[in-house]
Amino acid sequence: MARWRFDAIGTGWEIETSAELTDADRRAVTAEIERFDREWSRFRDDSDVTRLGREGGELVSPDARVMLDAYRALSAATDGAVNPLVADSLSALGYDPGYSLIAGEHLSAPAAWEERVSWTDAAATASVPALLDVGALGKGRLVDLIMTVLSGVPGDVVVDAGGDIRVRGSAARIGLEHPFDARKAIGVVLVQDGALCASAINRRAWGSGLHHVLDARTGLPVRTWAATWAFAPEAMRADAVSTALFFDGGPALAAMWGVEWVRMTTDGRVERSTGCPAELFLTGSGRGARPQNQN
Template sequence: MHAWRFDAIGTRWEIETAAPLGERDRARVRALVSAFDATWSRFRGDSLVSALRSHGGTTRLTPDAAADAAAMLGAYRELSRATDTAVNPLIGAGLEALGYDRDVSLMPGPAQAAPGEWERMLSWDGASLTLAGPGVVDVGALGKGRLVDLISEALAGAPGRVTVDGSGDLRVRAGAARVALEHPYDPTSAIGVVEVADAALCASAVTRRAWGDGLHHVLDGRTGMPVRTWAATWALADDALHADAAATALFFDGGPELADSWGVQWVRMSTDGRAERSAGFPGALFTEPAR
């Protein structure tokens, strides 16, 4: 197998293929990443979502960006309703209030909840994105999964197994890979293992993108505060967008039910070391029995 490693959207990526990727394929991947970042990154002052932050308004979307909006914000609607608005695409201001801002200052101020009525504020159609008032759109709950899917689909013509890994969010096509479920408090050990065959596995943990005294990137939109009950989640689905979304939802009440309704298999570990899994999870856990 051949690996291509690069940095994109603030994290490390690896694409593993049976044969080396040619320059045309690499250019296609770079273009996808660049376009996605230019639309959805709240860390860029020139992105489309950043153009809305101060006063709201309407911004035009390319056809590809409109497809992203339909896929991601449609899933956000389901996430938000299932978790009683705990998962919210306008959580960006809350992340920035705690120091996870454009400059990654990590200097926290008072917590800021996300608007519970976000569905009235944020709307989209086949050509535009509208925000009715100031706000910070953040697609972190599932955006990386969406980009994993886009890259995987762009490489559909590559021969043999293709694995697209965006630092914890991965999709395997035309083959299988055995993946360890990394212990959130000890990266040298695992709490289980699962085979990912023509599917996606996404993980999230409160020990990643963590700073200060108990601060991390998984916030409850209703309070603007980091979650405390669950330490890590893993979700296995046909595509990375739904796996990534479910991995976020599993930090909250309603998450397991949403994952089950989507046909997503999952594992989650609490901050006191207990593990739960869906009844159909195909991997092996070294701790608790099925839920």
């Protein structure tokens, strides 16, 4: 397999293909990542979503409906714990555009976010300034978009964006990284023509007990669950469920969407869905598997 490694949207990417990508393929991938980042990154001062946070108005994007429809389902399933207006809460704890990592007072997100934000197939509109954070599912959405960009590439394709992975063609054996020891895995899974996404509190962590997975209702980091993994045909839904699984409504949403999953508590207990395809173990390194780094 040919490998192309690069950094984008604040994480490392690896694209594996049966044959080397052409220069045109690489340009198309780069252009799609830049387009998505320019529209949706709250870490860019020149992005459309940052402008929405300053001024309100309209953000024109073909991703608006698919992502915000999913956020509506996430919010309903988790009783408001997942909310796209959590951006200001993250910034208040130090996960801001400048990566200050200096925590101030915690800040809950506006509960009635759908009264402030509306959307169509082509755009999202904020009736008042409203900074959106699409981190609960945006990276998965971008992985799906890149797989579409590469739809004409023959043979096997694996797109891995910092642990959000989508596979086309031959199965990839992937290790599920232990959230407390990156040298180990809690299990392995074969992914074929589908996606695996994960999230963990040891990634994007700073300060004393601070990390990027917040309960939007309180503005505080979650404490019960340490790591989640979700398996679905598309990466966006897997990414969304991997976020929802930090809350009580996550398993019900996964069942409704047909997504299988694993999650681990902060004291080391593991739960899984009935049809979960992973082989689980709590010791060992998952030798022979592709490593999977949680976002």
